[in-house]
Each structure stands twice: as C-alpha cells, then as structure tokens.
Amino acid sequence: MTYMKKPNVRHPGLRKNDLGLTRRDYEGLVSTLCAGCGHDSISAAIIEACFELDLPAHRLAKLSGIGCSSKTPTYFLNRSHGFNSVHGRMPSIATGANLANRDLIYLGVSGDGDTASIGLGQFCHAMRRRVNMIYIVENNGTYGLTKGQFSATSDRVSKSKKGEANLFEAIDLCTLAIHLGAGFVARGFSGDKGHLVPLIKAAFRYNGFAFIDIVSPCVTFNDHEDSTKSYDYVRAHNEAMDRLDLVPEREEITAHTEEGQTTTVRMHDGSLMRLHKLDDNYDPCDSESALTTLRKRYAKGQVVTGLLHIDNTDADLHELLGTTKQPLNAVPMGDLCPGNAELAKINKSLR
Amino acid sequence: MSSTDVAVKSRGMRPTDITDPDYFHKVVDCQWACPAHTPVPEYIRLIAQGRYTDAYMLNWESNVFPGILGRTCDRPCEPACRRGRLEDKPVAICRLKRVAADFRGDVSGLMPKIPKKKNGKCIALLGAGPASLTVARDLMPLGYTCVLFEKDPRGGGLMRTNIPSFRLPEKVINEEVDMILGMGVEARFGHEVTSLKAVLDEGFDGVFVGTGAPRGKDLEIPGREEAARNIHIGIDWLTSIAFEHVKKIGKRVVVIGGGNTAMDCCRSAIRLGGKDVRVTVRSPRADMKASDWEIEDAEREGIPIFDNHQPSEFIVENGKLAGVKFARMSAEYDKDGRRKLIPTGEEVVFECDDVLMAIGQDNAFPWIERDIGLEFGEWEMPIVDKTTMMSTRPGVFFGGDAGWGPENIIWAVAHGHQAAISIDLHCSGQSLTASRPAPGTSLVSQKMGMHEWSYANDYSEDSRVAVPHVATKKSLKNLKVEVELGYDVELALEEAERCLNCDVQTVFVRNLCIECDACVDICPVDCINFTANGEEQELRQSLRVPAANAEQDLYISDQLKTGRIMAKDEDLCLHCGLCAERCPTGAWDMQKFTYVERQANPVGQVNCMAYIS
Structure with a gap:
C-alpha cells in the first residue's frame, strides 16, 4: 500500500473515449493491498475495459463480498454504484438488485474463499438462474487476509509458503460453471492484461451470467517456488486457447480470418466477438469439448486460459421469469402496487 | 532458439x-539547461528546509552570483522545467535563487582560503564583468595572481552598468563582486586597455578577455546627425545612469527596439521624468526578443508597446529632435516559415523629446592588433575553441559576450569556469582537452523506510506563486527602489514544493x-x-x-x-x-x-x- 494519494495530474496526451473520458476517470482510490498484488492488475484491467467500451460509470454497480478481492471495487470506478455484502452473499445481493433494476450493468467481484468456500452455494444458484451479470473471481489459491492458509481452489500439488502439502483436491470453478449452465466461462491471468482486457470487454457485452476466473498471484503468501498460482508458474504453464477481438457494432469487419480457426459470435448488443482459436481440437461452443479440454490440460499441470465456453442462445433470468421490461423504479406506482382490490383478486384465484 | x-x-x-x-543529468531538465549546470532541485530542497546559507553556497560554487542572478538571470532553466510541460507554468527557479540570497547568513567564513604563498603564475583579466570575475574566483584559491583591467571605476561590468537598480540594487552587486575582489585580486579600475599587444608584453602567463559586447548598434536614417543631442544609445545611456552622469530625460520618450535593453530603457525613462514613454518594435509583438516577464513588467508600469513600427526618419525642427517617423509594417511568412516585413504604406509620426536606441549590441575589438597570431573569423569575431575558450594564440582566452556575442550573465559564468580550467591546464603544461576534469556524480537511494523517502515526493497541485511587488506609484518615483520584493519564507516554501525533484x-x-x-x-x-x-x-x-x-x-x-x-x-x-x-x-x-x-x-x-x- 501507499500513504500518498495518487496525484490528479495526468498526461496531457492521454486518449479520450467517446464519452470524453480518459482511463483515469475510471479509477478509484489508491489500493491498500500488498504492493504487487495480482488483484490490482485486475482492477486496472477492469478500468481499461470500461474505458475502451465507453461505459458510463454511473450505469454500473459493483458488488462484492469479503476478502482481499472483495475490497478491490474501492480501487476502480469510483463514480459507480457499489455494495460490499456479507461474506459469500454477493450473488444474492446481485440477484435482488438485478431483478429490481435490470438496466444497470452488474459487476460482481469475489475471491476464491468468498466464492469456492463460504459462498459456493450462492455462486451455483446465481449461475443456474442465469442472472445477467459479470462475475469475476480473483483467484489466488490462498486465504491472504488470514495469513495464507490453503483455499478451496489450491491445487493438490501446490505447497504452502512454509512447505506444507495440500491434502485436498481443488475445486475448478470453470468446470463447475460450465456444468451449471453459465453461458460465458473464461479464465484469465492477472499478469497478462493483453489477453485479459478483451475477455472482460466480451463479458460486459454478454447477456446472461458471464464468469471469469482470473488467476491472480498473492505476492505475500502464494508466489513461491512450489505454488501453482505464482507469477512464474502461471507464465510457464499458461496455455491460451484463444485470442479475442471484440468488434463494436458500428465497425465493419474487414480483416480476413483463416477458415476453421475463427469463430464469430454475435453478442446481444449487436457487436461481434471473434475468437481466434489456438487449439484445433477444442470448440468453445460445445460444452463437452470444453470440459474434456479442461480436464486433460489440468492433468498435465497446464493453466488453460481464454474464453473456454460460450452459449449465446439461452435466455437470462428476466426472460425466463417474464418480468417487466422496466426497472422497478420506473414502473408507475399504480402498476407497481395495484391496491387491495387487485390483491383480493389474486388471493381469490389461489384459493 | x-x-x-x-x-x-x-x-x-x-x-x-x-x-x-549524461543520461540522468538530461532528466534533470533545469540543471541540464543551465549553462553552469547549477544543481537546481538540490538548492530548492535546501530552501524548503530553511537552509538558506547552504542553498546560497551551493549556488555560489556553481554560478558565482546567486543574488544577482536570482534577480536578473535569463533563466534558461525555466522553459526547460518539466512542470511547464505538465501544466502552464514552470517552477519559479530564478526567484527561489533570490530567496537563498535574501535569507542567507554570513558566508565570509565559507569563502575559499586564498594561499598566502602564490604559485608564481600571473593572469591578466580584461574587463571586470561576470566572465572575468568567475575566472578570478576559480583561480585565486589555487594561488594564482590575478590582475583585473577595467575602464569603469567599479567592477561588475554590464551587471552594474546596464541593469537598472530598480531591478538589481547596487548593494547586491557590491556584495557579490567584493567577495571576489576581496580574495586579493589586483584591480586596475579606470584603466582602459587600448592594446592587447601591450598587455601581452607585460609577460602574463595567461590573458583572459572578458570585455563584453560594448558597442550599441546605431541607426543610420535621415535626421540622425541633426538630432544627435537627443538620441541616445541605450546601453551607454543606462551606464550613464548607473554612474549618475544622467539624472533626467525629456517628457516624451520613444524607445526603439524590442529586447531586454529596450525594456530597461523605457522603465528607466519613466523614472527619470518621462511622462509619455513608448516602446516601438519593427517586428510583430510575438517576435520580440525581450523575455516575457520583462515585457510584462514594462506594461504593468503603463508603458505601451507599438509593434510593426519601423523607424524611417528622425524629424528635426529648429535644429532639435521633434519626433520619429515610422513606416507601419506587416509580417508575412513564406512556406518555410521565414519572416519578411513588408511596409503597408502607412506612416505615423510620434512626437518626442528624446529617443533611446536599443536595437542590439556588437562586439568591437579595435584594441586587438591583427598581427599577434590571434585570428578573427566571421563578423570580425575572434576564433575561439568552444570547449577550451582559447583563441588561436596560445595563452589568450575569451569568454562571455566577448567570445560569442551578446548572451547573458549565466553564459559568461559558464565560460569563465571553462576558461579557468584551461588557464590552469595551460599554466601547468597539460593538454587543454585530454586533461579536462570530469564532473562529479553520485547515485544514492533515497529510501528511508516503508513508503518513506528522504524528499517530499507528494505532488503539489499549486499554481506558480507570484512574486510580490512594491506599489507601482512608489517605485516609479525613485529609480533605486527595487520593484520586486521577493518571496517571503512562506511563499518560498509554497513555490519550492512545486519542484518535482x-x-x-x-x-x-x-x-x-x-x-x-x-x-x-x-x-x-x-x-x-x-x-x-x-x-x-x-x-x-x-x-x-x-x-x-x-x-x-x-x-x-x-x-x-x-x-x-x-x-x-x-x-x-x-x-x-x-x-x-x-x-x-x-x-x-x-x-x-x-x-x-x-x-x-x-x-x-x-x-x-x-x-x-
């Protein structure tokens, strides 16, 4: 951490987006996490993605639970809405908020403890329900705030900083997400923003539950030689399955891409996502293929990154429930609360 | 692979x-831009710490005249300041230097020790301006005997004669010039050198020429001769004021020229009785040579500047100057950006009692014989080596305006340092190039602990602090009242915090x-x-x-x-x-x-x- 506020002065040549904002307009307070924390890079990647997508910050809500990762929403988008919930309960808050106001963009930020341990049930149900949100897990495989115990995502081969062995199998959150029907499942690495930023941008454009598991080294407790979530290990074993391009709706596609190597997916808002596959044997549109690839590569000790699975056809929670198209705060009071006579009618129909 | x-x-x-x-030196933009490479951020930190004497001495070692330069420097450091690229205005480096001089303690005990036993070498210094004085300052502590020749009755050169006392009080000049003369320099004031050969014949081990660019340019247009009594060459006129030979001027004064001398002339004129003082420049205002801040100071005192006015005739009535006729000009630029001044055909006359001409200065060396092995090149300027400052005659060195044409004090100081090195090497029979000493550098971590640095690293968002001035009414009444009051301790601290280190x-x-x-x-x-x-x-x-x-x-x-x-x-x-x-x-x-x-x-x-x- 640092004691000094990041000066407001900025480079006069800083690029502006369509809203006339610079990247710095999407920043938050200076991080109080350990220097070099992967989570800070993820915050920077979120800032970059929002800037590039010209997102109006006031139309976005940041939600989080408890943990180092859940502190990070303070460090980006300080002009957005935010809710720091109880440990592991962020998915419930997100679901409720989303049902009340479907017009906001929901960004959930959680960690491996908040999601894979205390909040595992909540996480599963948010996916099942296809809540329209982005759910980012900043996954460092350790409980940093409580001094470095193994978390539920620590790989069995990984050792603690003091050399203790991990007795339990890891929960692979991407595999779980594909199983439970998340329509957008990706894995990124905090140390590779060039790859990560397009993933976050694509997730913002996806309608439904978009999950990104981001491997994020804990410099204090999990960046040693026997860790499988260290900068060095992930860099040495990173297998990127694809490279993403997000083509905004207004831009024409001009570049030719190689047959069979590129999958183009039209996103909900009309923009196109181009996936340049780096592995022939895998098809992100086929969940079976994705699961097989994940399992095989994991067995080899590889860290698979990229957009692992996408299904753009399924309806989201609002469509499934047939809710009103308007956010509740815009529904006229008379419709929102039709009065005793209506209530009596409904009650009667249920008798 | x-x-x-x-x-x-x-x-x-x-x-x-x-x-x-050079790599990190270049990053320190101010120091890199300073001809004498004064360690600017270093002395600004000392000022912030209230260590004014240390700040003064650090300056003194490097630029010899901190009190004078803190008021008059052309400040090449300021346009270079990184702060100026981040926001509008650079750090007020020059005026912070003055703070060090204003608040310093007694420095007499910190002056270099002058050896009683001399080294037997004797150096002649021609002209008592900043270049010669710097050579003396550098050589006296090494045991040299320095003999200073000066036509004026006092030392300081143009610092004394050409800078009006409302910008630079005499006391400040005296202090800093006397620090050097007090080292035991043998000064021959009132002694104009009329023959370099004669000086050489005296058998000096080295001669340094620091005689400046003493000849003000003239304008040969109709009426010049007839009106001569009321037409004054700017630098000569300023010198006469400095030595109190001139104490008043006519009510209506036209100043011709757009450089810093013109600004000093008009501001002096308004203090010596001028009521309607006008500055005229032949070029557009944006091309004026004067520093922005000197133009501002003149305008603050109510002096108008008429640009695109080219003088064409001095109008004489009854054998006396009655006015100046000007042709109005218009600047046109060709596709390479070269400027051409084209007369618009319009003419105007400014009636006046006196004219001050400040259209530039020339070097003049009528006193240097052309058969003594000292070669002259273009524009009748001596050929001088840019590194060693030595002319084509071994043992004769040049510096300041005498060497390279009109510049400013800080350049003269830088030349003086280099010439002193060369003279010392020359006198001890060493190579003037191969044996030149290297700069001293060091690179030391400033970490004092977790997030703790030895310097104030937080960014100050303050704008440049304006230097307080005496009320114009008061300063215009008396030539000797210094216009700028200088920063007080609080303002200096605020401005010092703007330095980016x-x-x-x-x-x-x-x-x-x-x-x-x-x-x-x-x-x-x-x-x-x-x-x-x-x-x-x-x-x-x-x-x-x-x-x-x-x-x-x-x-x-x-x-x-x-x-x-x-x-x-x-x-x-x-x-x-x-x-x-x-x-x-x-x-x-x-x-x-x-x-x-x-x-x-x-x-x-x-x-x-x-x-x-």
Whole structure:
C-alpha cells in the first residue's frame, strides 16, 4: 500500500473515449493491498475495459463480498454504484438488485474463499438462474487476509509458503460453471492484461451470467517456488486457447480470418466477438469439448486460459421469469402496487 | 532458439546505460539547461528546509552570483522545467535563487582560503564583468595572481552598468563582486586597455578577455546627425545612469527596439521624468526578443508597446529632435516559415523629446592588433575553441559576450569556469582537452523506510506563486527602489514544493522485476510500459501514451523473463516514487543523482557535496 494519494495530474496526451473520458476517470482510490498484488492488475484491467467500451460509470454497480478481492471495487470506478455484502452473499445481493433494476450493468467481484468456500452455494444458484451479470473471481489459491492458509481452489500439488502439502483436491470453478449452465466461462491471468482486457470487454457485452476466473498471484503468501498460482508458474504453464477481438457494432469487419480457426459470435448488443482459436481440437461452443479440454490440460499441470465456453442462445433470468421490461423504479406506482382490490383478486384465484 | 527468434531478439533499442553521467543529468531538465549546470532541485530542497546559507553556497560554487542572478538571470532553466510541460507554468527557479540570497547568513567564513604563498603564475583579466570575475574566483584559491583591467571605476561590468537598480540594487552587486575582489585580486579600475599587444608584453602567463559586447548598434536614417543631442544609445545611456552622469530625460520618450535593453530603457525613462514613454518594435509583438516577464513588467508600469513600427526618419525642427517617423509594417511568412516585413504604406509620426536606441549590441575589438597570431573569423569575431575558450594564440582566452556575442550573465559564468580550467591546464603544461576534469556524480537511494523517502515526493497541485511587488506609484518615483520584493519564507516554501525533484531518479533493476504491472497501474502520468522491443520511432508510438517529445529519452531495460522490455518515457515523470512504493520486489528505487560540474579548483566540488549532505 501507499500513504500518498495518487496525484490528479495526468498526461496531457492521454486518449479520450467517446464519452470524453480518459482511463483515469475510471479509477478509484489508491489500493491498500500488498504492493504487487495480482488483484490490482485486475482492477486496472477492469478500468481499461470500461474505458475502451465507453461505459458510463454511473450505469454500473459493483458488488462484492469479503476478502482481499472483495475490497478491490474501492480501487476502480469510483463514480459507480457499489455494495460490499456479507461474506459469500454477493450473488444474492446481485440477484435482488438485478431483478429490481435490470438496466444497470452488474459487476460482481469475489475471491476464491468468498466464492469456492463460504459462498459456493450462492455462486451455483446465481449461475443456474442465469442472472445477467459479470462475475469475476480473483483467484489466488490462498486465504491472504488470514495469513495464507490453503483455499478451496489450491491445487493438490501446490505447497504452502512454509512447505506444507495440500491434502485436498481443488475445486475448478470453470468446470463447475460450465456444468451449471453459465453461458460465458473464461479464465484469465492477472499478469497478462493483453489477453485479459478483451475477455472482460466480451463479458460486459454478454447477456446472461458471464464468469471469469482470473488467476491472480498473492505476492505475500502464494508466489513461491512450489505454488501453482505464482507469477512464474502461471507464465510457464499458461496455455491460451484463444485470442479475442471484440468488434463494436458500428465497425465493419474487414480483416480476413483463416477458415476453421475463427469463430464469430454475435453478442446481444449487436457487436461481434471473434475468437481466434489456438487449439484445433477444442470448440468453445460445445460444452463437452470444453470440459474434456479442461480436464486433460489440468492433468498435465497446464493453466488453460481464454474464453473456454460460450452459449449465446439461452435466455437470462428476466426472460425466463417474464418480468417487466422496466426497472422497478420506473414502473408507475399504480402498476407497481395495484391496491387491495387487485390483491383480493389474486388471493381469490389461489384459493 | 530458432534463427528468427534471434533476429527478433536483437531488433530494437539497446538498454539504457545509466552509468553514462549524461543520461540522468538530461532528466534533470533545469540543471541540464543551465549553462553552469547549477544543481537546481538540490538548492530548492535546501530552501524548503530553511537552509538558506547552504542553498546560497551551493549556488555560489556553481554560478558565482546567486543574488544577482536570482534577480536578473535569463533563466534558461525555466522553459526547460518539466512542470511547464505538465501544466502552464514552470517552477519559479530564478526567484527561489533570490530567496537563498535574501535569507542567507554570513558566508565570509565559507569563502575559499586564498594561499598566502602564490604559485608564481600571473593572469591578466580584461574587463571586470561576470566572465572575468568567475575566472578570478576559480583561480585565486589555487594561488594564482590575478590582475583585473577595467575602464569603469567599479567592477561588475554590464551587471552594474546596464541593469537598472530598480531591478538589481547596487548593494547586491557590491556584495557579490567584493567577495571576489576581496580574495586579493589586483584591480586596475579606470584603466582602459587600448592594446592587447601591450598587455601581452607585460609577460602574463595567461590573458583572459572578458570585455563584453560594448558597442550599441546605431541607426543610420535621415535626421540622425541633426538630432544627435537627443538620441541616445541605450546601453551607454543606462551606464550613464548607473554612474549618475544622467539624472533626467525629456517628457516624451520613444524607445526603439524590442529586447531586454529596450525594456530597461523605457522603465528607466519613466523614472527619470518621462511622462509619455513608448516602446516601438519593427517586428510583430510575438517576435520580440525581450523575455516575457520583462515585457510584462514594462506594461504593468503603463508603458505601451507599438509593434510593426519601423523607424524611417528622425524629424528635426529648429535644429532639435521633434519626433520619429515610422513606416507601419506587416509580417508575412513564406512556406518555410521565414519572416519578411513588408511596409503597408502607412506612416505615423510620434512626437518626442528624446529617443533611446536599443536595437542590439556588437562586439568591437579595435584594441586587438591583427598581427599577434590571434585570428578573427566571421563578423570580425575572434576564433575561439568552444570547449577550451582559447583563441588561436596560445595563452589568450575569451569568454562571455566577448567570445560569442551578446548572451547573458549565466553564459559568461559558464565560460569563465571553462576558461579557468584551461588557464590552469595551460599554466601547468597539460593538454587543454585530454586533461579536462570530469564532473562529479553520485547515485544514492533515497529510501528511508516503508513508503518513506528522504524528499517530499507528494505532488503539489499549486499554481506558480507570484512574486510580490512594491506599489507601482512608489517605485516609479525613485529609480533605486527595487520593484520586486521577493518571496517571503512562506511563499518560498509554497513555490519550492512545486519542484518535482527531477534529480531523484527512477532506477530500474531488471532481474528483480516480476512483471506484476503494479508500477504501470499506479503511475499517474502513464510513463511506464512493459512491451515488445522495437526501433525507437516504432516503440515511441506503441507506448500507453505515445512518447511524442523526441527531446526526452526513453529509459529501456534489457529483456525481461517474458521477452518484453521495460520502456519508460522520461518526458513527464513526476518523480513521485509511486512506482517504487508499489513495487513488491524493489525493482524500482528512487535514487538521487548528483551532478557537480568540475571547476579549476577541485575543492569546489567537495564543498558542493558537503552543502548537499
């Protein structure tokens, strides 16, 4: 951490987006996490993605639970809405908020403890329900705030900083997400923003539950030689399955891409996502293929990154429930609360 | 590794060699731009700490006349100041220098010791201006005997004769000139040298010519001769004021010229009885040579500036000057941007009682014989070596305006230092080039603990602090009232905090870096990048914010683990140290780069290091 506020002065040549904002307009307070924390890079990647997508910050809500990762929403988008919930309960808050106001963009930020341990049930149900949100897990495989115990995502081969062995199998959150029907499942690495930023941008454009598991080294407790979530290990074993391009709706596609190597997916808002596959044997549109690839590569000790699975056809929670198209705060009071006579009618129909 | 990989790897920029003293020196823009390479951020920190005497002495070692320069310097450091590229205005470096002089304690005990036993070498210094005085200051402590020849009755040269006392009080000149004369310089005031040969015949071991550019340019237009009694050459007129030979001027005064001398002339005129004082310039206002702040000062005193006015005739009535006729001009620029002044056909007459002509100065060496082995080149200027300051006649050196034409005090000081080195080498039979001493440099970490640095690294968002002035009404009544009051302690502190401490360098150690991006994300001005290497032009374009200022270097590291390099654009770095604070491995550190120019007297360098510590 640092004691000094990041000066407001900025480079006069800083690029502006369509809203006339610079990247710095999407920043938050200076991080109080350990220097070099992967989570800070993820915050920077979120800032970059929002800037590039010209997102109006006031139309976005940041939600989080408890943990180092859940502190990070303070460090980006300080002009957005935010809710720091109880440990592991962020998915419930997100679901409720989303049902009340479907017009906001929901960004959930959680960690491996908040999601894979205390909040595992909540996480599963948010996916099942296809809540329209982005759910980012900043996954460092350790409980940093409580001094470095193994978390539920620590790989069995990984050792603690003091050399203790991990007795339990890891929960692979991407595999779980594909199983439970998340329509957008990706894995990124905090140390590779060039790859990560397009993933976050694509997730913002996806309608439904978009999950990104981001491997994020804990410099204090999990960046040693026997860790499988260290900068060095992930860099040495990173297998990127694809490279993403997000083509905004207004831009024409001009570049030719190689047959069979590129999958183009039209996103909900009309923009196109181009996936340049780096592995022939895998098809992100086929969940079976994705699961097989994940399992095989994991067995080899590889860290698979990229957009692992996408299904753009399924309806989201609002469509499934047939809710009103308007956010509740815009529904006229008379419709929102039709009065005793209506209530009596409904009650009667249920008798 | 395949052969193509090797080709890719070898492509692009080479890692920066930070052991080259020029690399970090260049990052300290102010010090680099200063001809005498005064350690600016260093003395500003001393001022902030209230160590005015140390700040003064650090300046004195480097630029010899801190009190004078703190009021009159042309300040090449300020346009160079990094702060000026981040926001509108640079740090008021010059006026902070004055603070050191205003608040210093007694420095007599800190003056160099002059050996009682002389080294037997005797040097003649011609002209008692800043260049000659600097040579004396540097050589006296080494045991030289210095003989100073000056046509005027007092020392200081143009500092005394051409800068009006409302900008530079006589007391300040006397103090700083006397510090040098007090070392035992043998001064022959009122002694005009009319023959260099005669001086050489006296058998000096070295001769330094620091006689300035003493001849004001004249204007040969109709009426010049008839009106001569009321037409004055600016620098001569200012000299006459300095020695109190002139005490008044007519009510209506036309000043011709747009340089700093013109500004001094008009402001002096308004104090000596001028009621309607006008400045006329032949070029457009934007092309005026005077420093912006001197133009501002003149206008604040209510003096109008008429640009695009070219004098065509002095109008004489009854044998006396009655006015000046001007042709109105208009500037046109060709496609290469070259300016041409075209008469518009319109003519105007300004009626006046006196004219002050300040259209430039020339060198003049009628007193140097052309058969003594001293060659002259273009524009009748002596041929002088830019490094050694020696003319084509061994043992005769030039500096200041005499060497290179009209410049300013700080250049004269820089030349004086270099000439003193050469004279010392010449007198001891060493090579003037190969034996020149190197600058003293050091690079020391400023880390005091977690997030603690030895310097105030937080960025001050304050705007430049204006220097308080005496009420115009009061200052216009008396030529000797100094217009600027100078900063008080509080204002000085506020202004000092605006300094970015550009001498505290960001030093990158490649093998400690884990490429976590923490520095990239925290940098307020986006100057740090981790990227693929490339040729400089290509690399500059590919950075987070393209590095458009080609005058500022890129700091390049060797290849990192991922095959990328670190590339930092030095241009707008705040030197705030946040990169080093956020670095988990100490790959970034803030290290103070000290650069002290070597002078003839090696003790000066040692002293500087002592004032800094």
